[in-house]
Amino acid sequence: MTERASGPMRWIRERFNIDPLIEFASHKQVPEWRGSFWYYFGGVSLFLFIVQVVSGILLLMYYQPGEKTAYESVRFIVTKVRFGWLVRSIHSWAANLFILSAFIHMFSVFFTKAFRRPRELTWYSGFLLLALGLGFGFSGYLLPWNTLAYFATKVGTTIVAVLPGVGEPIMELLRAGKDVSTATLTRFYGLHVAILPAAFTLILGLHLMLIQTQGMHEPEPWPGGKPRYMPFFPNFVLRDLLLWLIVLNILAILAVWFPWELGSKADPFGAAPQGIKPEWYFLFTYQALKYFPAKLAGIDGEVVGIVLFGIAGLLWFLVPLWDARTPRGIRNRFINYVGITVVLFIIVMTALGVR
Amino acid sequence: MKRSALRVALVCAIAAMGVARAWAEPATPPAADQCLTCHLDQDSPEAIAYKTDVHAARGVSCADCHGGDPRSDDQDVAMSKARGYIGVPRKDQIPRLCGRCHGPGTEAFKARFKLDDVLTDFGGSVHGHALESNPGGPQCVSCHGVHSIARVTDPRSPVHPSHVIETCAHCHSNAAYMRDFDPALPVDQRDKYLTSIHGKRHAAGDIKVATCVSCHSNHLVLQVKDPRSPVYPTHVPGTCAKCHADARYMAGYGIPTTQYDDYRQSVHGKALLQKSDLNAPACNSCHGNHGAAPPGASSVIAVCGQCHQSNEDLYEQSAHRGAFAEKKLPGCMVCHGNHAVRAASDKLVSFDAPAPCAKCHRNDGTDTSAPEIVRMRGLLDSLTVGQTATLAVLSHAENLGMDVTDARYSLKDVNQSVVQSRVAIHSFKVRKLEEAARPGIAIIAQANRAGEEAVHEYKFRRQGLAVSTLIVTFLVVLLWLKIRQIERRQQGEKS
Amino acid sequence: MTEPGISRRSFLDRLLGLGVLAWLGSVIYPVVEYFKTPPQGEAEVTSVVATKIQSVKPNSGLVFRFGREPAILVSGPDGKLRAFSATCTHLQCTVQYRNDLQKIYCACHNGMYDLNGRNLAGPPPRPLTEFQVTVKGDDVVVSRT
Structure with a gap:
């Protein structure tokens, strides 16, 4: 620690007092138990977000929104720009891995009851981050303006419209018009590269700050009764870095061996291709909605489905509130059952949807 | 009393018609037909002529066409409007009058007298339409004559094969008359016909040869552009084949009857008959229609050149023109044949068996043209074979997941070079062919390079991935060692 | 005990530095190449x-x-x-x-x-x-x- 006094560190210290930060980092500890593995998914999600920012910025260097240029410019990136294929594939793959990793992160928090007091705000902000992530996925999917994306967006935005009263206006707001058009593309582009990143960064900042100040959630009770800790720096950080390296290489392997297809250019007047499906992370909702009857107690079945999904999402979001009302047992079995049901529902519906 | 006698006669006549064979024997006109009686007394030429008319023998009376009452010997009664007398029918009335028997009528009646519904055919024909719009237009009498109408097989009939040319020409060679109906229609058909093989034989008295109606049909004459017409382009080969493919009919003329079969298999026949490409030539495109005759050896070039103009131009300047003319060889036909002409292939430029070059040239070192022929074939092959080989390279790159769309697109331009080379070959000059083939060969080389680069890029990506994976693995192992080292040190500090 | 420990650590650190440099190279090289605008413009145009x-x-x-x-x-x-x-x-x-x-x-x-x-x-x-x-x-x- 003596070498701190020399070189660049001194130069910085003279201008900005970083000692409290270093002090904080050196004392920060991470609980070490069999559930520690799941802690890494928060970090992996963060890393994938960084990858998305970097690869997204790279794509911005060549991407041109617009009906006549969107598809062409993505095609240009993929075929003409050196390593453009790599950047684009990494951006697409990392987007999917991000959603996956964020889902795993969320469920691990749910099952370890890490959302409980005093970490409700972390849960809420995390939930919002996932929602924004899904928004990223939905808006980004349209940007290459290929046939699949065009029709998936058309179907996706139509689902909103079934809501009585507010549905149509929301859909028109999303589409920037009555139909999916160039205006929609521009709108989604704005969402994808400006509004969503700004909102995401703000909430992510809050999320990270909360985690750092409150520290990691500890298991209750400690297995074996005796708490064990690992220093955050360097032990946990180095492990994080190690995992990030592996994740980045997995991305590279996926990009080289399973390059993300571009398909053909969207033709608004063409016939919809067969078997359009939303991205896998929307698939369980899409599939479940299919099982609703056309009419339920006189109301449109789809409306009922969407309202039910809305209520379920809201309840999930508000889990710290209703969990607190159950007897404050150390192990709340009811919460576990709810969680397992949700996981099983998502897995089964996704599997049915893929089939 | 007269009236009752007439009634008996009429009943007898009707009864006679009822007898199946009654029509076969010439029935005497009812003695009571006062029209004939009176008009014959006056030596009326119409009445005299009518005695020989085919209708007279079948019991058709004057009144059947002219109206009136043939039973009355009182002119004022018989030829009174009250009795339906119309006098000389207006021209545009005639088809309806004839059509009472030769029209749609009852089947039983027509079957008995072996009559066809020619009125409907005529009504739908170009002549029927002409009459509709202009009462001076053609009608039954215009071709069949009047009062002495005879069967078509009867040499007296104006529509007998020996007379039909003149009958049609009566109007169709009359420019002033035709102007009122179709001012754009040529009026030289007869003159051309007289120069044709058909016309010459016809003039010599051969009535088996094609006349107007052989191709245009008789009552249902339609415009050439009418797809139902037997002379509509796609129907022309079949129409000619009616006679020319009939070996029995053509026996004695000493010409083959395989033209139609040959033509159907040819590139022209397939284009016209299968793809309905109306630009493709039918028989008349080369032989002429009204003036049909085989093109002579010297005119083949001009005939083919109507469509294959570029080829003709080059051929005209080539060394073959003089050489073929000297030997009286029929130009294009020497290599391409006539009726059975196939889509020309590069294989024509060869010394091997069916290829035409070997007919005159020898590839044994004595012929100075031989190396040029070999070189020209080589150029053509380098385009086609090169294109196929490059496509294979591109497919290989695509199978590897690489995008070579641009190279694929550029290959389309090779087509132009191939087409132009295949035209240029008709100059029979290596230099011309080289000029045409060069751009195509260059594009092929470029596309081939693009394909190979794509394959190379594919390998590069995997090698790059391998290198980076190696680096990451190395780094991961080192990091892991580092972590263990740090933790061991921490352990040491604690204990 | 400390002597070889220190030398092993510094050797490991040096290797680690080398690995990081190589890895940085494998990341930066594609990015730098990516910024080189290819000569041709876009293909399909209307x-x-x-x-x-x-x-x-x-x-x-x-x-x-x-x-x-x-x-x-x-x-x-x-x-x-x-x-x-x-x-x-x-x-x-x-x-x-x-x-x-x-x-x-x-x-x-x-x-x-x-x-x-x-x-x-x-x-x-x-x-x-x-x-x-x-x-x-x-x-x-x-x-x-």
Whole structure:
């Protein structure tokens, strides 16, 4: 620690007092138990977000929104720009891995009851981050303006419209018009590269700050009764870095061996291709909605489905509130059952949807 | 009393018609037909002529066409409007009058007298339409004559094969008359016909040869552009084949009857008959229609050149023109044949068996043209074979997941070079062919390079991935060692 | 005990530094390459500036690149501008303007089109596809209809 006094560190210290930060980092500890593995998914999600920012910025260097240029410019990136294929594939793959990793992160928090007091705000902000992530996925999917994306967006935005009263206006707001058009593309582009990143960064900042100040959630009770800790720096950080390296290489392997297809250019007047499906992370909702009857107690079945999904999402979001009302047992079995049901529902519906 | 006698006669006549064979024997006109009686007394030429008319023998009376009452010997009664007398029918009335028997009528009646519904055919024909719009237009009498109408097989009939040319020409060679109906229609058909093989034989008295109606049909004459017409382009080969493919009919003329079969298999026949490409030539495109005759050896070039103009131009300047003319060889036909002409292939430029070059040239070192022929074939092959080989390279790159769309697109331009080379070959000059083939060969080389680069890029990506994976693995192992080292040190500090 | 420990650590650190450098190289190299703009512009286009209006003389033609295919800009004897696909409908050769004939002409088989792109003579079975011509400022812009 003596070498701190020399070189660049001194130069910085003279201008900005970083000692409290270093002090904080050196004392920060991470609980070490069999559930520690799941802690890494928060970090992996963060890393994938960084990858998305970097690869997204790279794509911005060549991407041109617009009906006549969107598809062409993505095609240009993929075929003409050196390593453009790599950047684009990494951006697409990392987007999917991000959603996956964020889902795993969320469920691990749910099952370890890490959302409980005093970490409700972390849960809420995390939930919002996932929602924004899904928004990223939905808006980004349209940007290459290929046939699949065009029709998936058309179907996706139509689902909103079934809501009585507010549905149509929301859909028109999303589409920037009555139909999916160039205006929609521009709108989604704005969402994808400006509004969503700004909102995401703000909430992510809050999320990270909360985690750092409150520290990691500890298991209750400690297995074996005796708490064990690992220093955050360097032990946990180095492990994080190690995992990030592996994740980045997995991305590279996926990009080289399973390059993300571009398909053909969207033709608004063409016939919809067969078997359009939303991205896998929307698939369980899409599939479940299919099982609703056309009419339920006189109301449109789809409306009922969407309202039910809305209520379920809201309840999930508000889990710290209703969990607190159950007897404050150390192990709340009811919460576990709810969680397992949700996981099983998502897995089964996704599997049915893929089939 | 007269009236009752007439009634008996009429009943007898009707009864006679009822007898199946009654029509076969010439029935005497009812003695009571006062029209004939009176008009014959006056030596009326119409009445005299009518005695020989085919209708007279079948019991058709004057009144059947002219109206009136043939039973009355009182002119004022018989030829009174009250009795339906119309006098000389207006021209545009005639088809309806004839059509009472030769029209749609009852089947039983027509079957008995072996009559066809020619009125409907005529009504739908170009002549029927002409009459509709202009009462001076053609009608039954215009071709069949009047009062002495005879069967078509009867040499007296104006529509007998020996007379039909003149009958049609009566109007169709009359420019002033035709102007009122179709001012754009040529009026030289007869003159051309007289120069044709058909016309010459016809003039010599051969009535088996094609006349107007052989191709245009008789009552249902339609415009050439009418797809139902037997002379509509796609129907022309079949129409000619009616006679020319009939070996029995053509026996004695000493010409083959395989033209139609040959033509159907040819590139022209397939284009016209299968793809309905109306630009493709039918028989008349080369032989002429009204003036049909085989093109002579010297005119083949001009005939083919109507469509294959570029080829003709080059051929005209080539060394073959003089050489073929000297030997009286029929130009294009020497290599391409006539009726059975196939889509020309590069294989024509060869010394091997069916290829035409070997007919005159020898590839044994004595012929100075031989190396040029070999070189020209080589150029053509380098385009086609090169294109196929490059496509294979591109497919290989695509199978590897690489995008070579641009190279694929550029290959389309090779087509132009191939087409132009295949035209240029008709100059029979290596230099011309080289000029045409060069751009195509260059594009092929470029596309081939693009394909190979794509394959190379594919390998590069995997090698790059391998290198980076190696680096990451190395780094991961080192990091892991580092972590263990740090933790061991921490352990040491604690204990 | 400490001596070899220190040397092992510094050796490991040095290797680690080397590994990080190599890894950075493998990340930075693609990124730097990515920024090198490739020479060709975009491929598929629906609208292109064919030429400047000043350089168009009456009774002349100009073949230009329209995306992946050639197109022809024809200025008639009256100076009226029209544009067509320059691909002959017969065997896909590229057509040209013949000012002596005042026709669009295909040299492959003497195909002839009039100034409205209609096939007049020779083998072409169909008219040429017409494009839209608009003059924006100095630019003659040709676009798909």
